[in-house]
Amino acid sequence: MNKTPPAAPPASSGDTDLMLVERTVAGDQKAFGLLVMKYQRRIERLIGRMVRDTNLIEDIAQETFIRAYRALPQFRGEAQFYTWLYRIAVNTAKKALVDLKRDPVVSESSLRGGNDDDEETSGMENELTSAETPETVLAAKEIAATVNSAMEALPEELRQAVTLREIEGLSYEEIAEVMNCPIGTVRSRIFRAREAISAKVKPLLENQSGKRW
Amino acid sequence: MDAMDNMDKQELISALADGQLEGEAFALAVDAVATDPTARASWCAYHAVGEVLRTGRASVGTPSEAFLSRLQQRLQEQAEPLPMVRPIVVATSRPAANDWVWKLAAGVASVAAVTAVGWNLWAGGAGGAGQPQLAQAPSSAPVVVEAGGAPLIRDPGLDRLLAAHRQLGGATALGTSSGFLRNATFEAPSR
DSSP: OOOOOSSOOOHHHHHHHHHHHHHHHTTOHHHHHHHHHHHHHHHHHHHHTTBSOHHHHHHHHHHHHHHHHHHGGGOOSSSOHHHHHHHHHHHHHHHHHHHHHHOTTSOGGGBOSSSOGGGTTSSOTTSOOTTOOHHHHHHHHHHHHHHHHHHHTSOHHHHHHHHHHHTSOOOHHHHHHHHTSOHHHHHHHHHHHHHHHHHHHHHHHHTOTTOOO | OHHHHTOOHHHHHHHHHTTOOOHHHHHHHHHHHHHOHHHHHHHHHHHHHHHHHHHSOOOOOSOHHHHHHHHHHHHHHHTOOOOOOOOOOOOOOOOOTTHHHHHHHHHHHHHHHHHHHHHHHHHHHHHGGGSOOOOOOOOOOOEEEEETTEEEEEOHHHHHHHHHTGGGSSBOTTSSBOTHHHHSOOOOTTO
16 A cells, blocks of 8 residues: 655755755754645645545644654655655554544544545545545646646746756756756756746635635 | 855745755755745745646645644644754864863973983983982892792782781681782791
């Protein structure tokens, strides 16, 4: 069941995760906040594939991050941070499901599907899950469409830089070689591309209050 | 730090998202995201954009600010600090704050010692053997005693010491043997 989580971020992004973990363990709790903000939505979406009750999703996600926070000193960086967090989330959701089954007052509708624990991560990345509502599906599609249209509107050099980075996973050095320009230019182009896209996306992200899986 | 000069805060956060920062720049970017809501919004947006570009899908969920706020509150309520596992720090040879004082003292002591030795040598050579010997060291001729039929050569100083402290010889007050003195008990020839 513990399959590798899909769509891992580019490799050097994992270096940032490891540095944030080390910083948190060294006593800088702000660093943990960055990890939470980075992965919170993905973890909620993962849990939403396992738990039917949308009210439970945030609670389980919260519990996931609390467990991860406590276990951070044991994280050695052998796996990517998200892979490690993904397993904690799956185990936390499983435990929540077991607790729900023991609770006589819980309705069957709170539980997703059958009892098979292997179901929840088996390639459902693009399926409509029972915890999703038409509203959240629409919001997600709107964000995706906005990102794609903003990408198409970018100047070629910016679009190429951010594509090589985000989709191909190349490092700044590799992009500089491909685009035949200095690394500073690569960094600037990626930043400008992100800013242009984010300007369109931020209002949608900030307008999600109350929209949960 | 020179890289920092050419980057504004938002560009710094973009580079942080790509794992391109380290050292002071990394710390500055982390602080910026932690303290500045605009920087925080950019951090979240950059990752959301990246996810859409990689997967074609966006994740919709609890607003990040609200989620993080509740999480911090829960962690504080549980009052459970993060169990720290710090790397073992190998002691380095960093000088103490008062290191120069000790170095100075050691230097002065060394010079004084060399001066004293030199003075004694010079004075001894100049004075010659004509100066009277003020004290005569006791004879250190070894004493030969019989021990189990075999002659045992001992220091006469040890014999004098043991003669003056006979009560320590043999055994302790508890009746057990008393270690070294058991083997060095004074046995005068008269006994």
